[in-house]
Amino acid sequence: MKINKILISIVMVLSLSSCNNVEKIEESDYRGRNIEFTEITEQDAKDTKFLAIYDPVEPFNRRMYYFNYYLDKYFLIPVVNTYEFVTPTPLQKGVNNFFNNFQNVSTFANSILQFKLGKAAVTALRFGVNSTVGILGLFDVATDIGLPKTYEDLGLTLAYYGVGNGPYLVLPGYGPTNLRDITGKAVGGVLIYEADIYHPLDFRADGIEGGSLYAINTRKNTKSFRYYGTGTPFEYEYVRFFYTTYRDILKDND
Template sequence: MKNKLFFLLLFSFLSVSSIAEIPENSSPEKDEVEEITEYFGDYDPWEAFNRRVYHFNYAFDKYFFVPIVDGYQKVTPNFVQHRISNFFDNTKNASSLGNALAQTKGRKALRSLGRLSINTILGLGGLFDVATALGMPKPYEDFGLTLAHYGVPRGPYLILPLLGPSYLRDAFGIVVDSKLAGRAEISLPKKYSLPLYAIDKKSRVSFRFYGTNSPFEYEYVRFLYKKYRTVQEETHQNFNIGGI
């Protein structure tokens, strides 16, 4: 299943170049783009490609994926949705555990192992978040942060087909993290895990493409993602400094 994710990314990268240009009425004037980019700037040398992928993701969401997610939310009881969300949140502990070990963060690895073990055993495979109820912290690591730990720069901003904002460095971490998380999916058939994970993740995000009614939505999303990732990296650095 994880190999399918890799080939899906590869196929999407190869095929998206054939996607039509974004309609002119959805793009601001060039001088306006340069002005807003200067304020919300980030290293985006592949902007033309990224904008095409952004519009591709918008079309995919609007005409296919969001209707599925809306249907899922309507027919699935909230109790069941929460159990599914807990299950996939628990699998992230496996990814955090692997990346903490890769960074030689012993205490963080033990915390991730503790959450994973308690939620898997006492939480019926992760359906119930027993660890949080017990007051256990939620450590987070991903492979992008592991690469950053060893000095690998972010690289260019990159919009991934179907997956959204990333950086070149972090894009490589997606497959690694998915394989680590997949080790914790012990109670779900593999053929269901990826689509159900995608639906659950989308159902928890209120953002919808071109829902801001702003001609600068692309720049805003890029800026907000940069701030989001910067906060994660700074928290990661402070964790190291504190020696926790």
């Protein structure tokens, strides 16, 4: 059954958090080093704007941040490096275009729910052009003819109707989010899974195989970010603030 595949995927992700032999990186490891805080200072970290974010499960979140560092360093980044080494660059670009095109389904639905009809129309045209002329989105023909990429998701739709962020969360393998956004992601993922828009091709872009490729492609496109890559003991606060700010900007973007 489809729902069983979804549950298997969720269990596989959550099982990562059960690894109890993960070595911690304590903040004291950083405080003892000669570091110049060029991006965020201790005074910045004490500033209200950095501390005002609702984070009631901060001890758990910090543990997940530590865990994600090791998962990233010893698993995800090596997998991405291998993918880049064995996969021709044009094919990598095609995979990225394909998943960007698939995202149009969610963007279209959520644009309708938010009554952003202009954005919905552009998104529908993008999906139609790239799915046909662009061969299922492997080629981004729509951008070349002046149809800009748009983005919406269910988390942003919930925000549109006044649902607050909820508590900040750092999830194993997933990274920074909040209760509203991860709820929207989960519900939206199930709905798109059930829609099964590529059923005639016997391919699930959001199934286990497609989901794995999606994760690799996503990490490849965010490879410039590395856990504990800033060299500051306040990186946790830094990432928390900028994730929240980024989502607020998306929420306010028409």
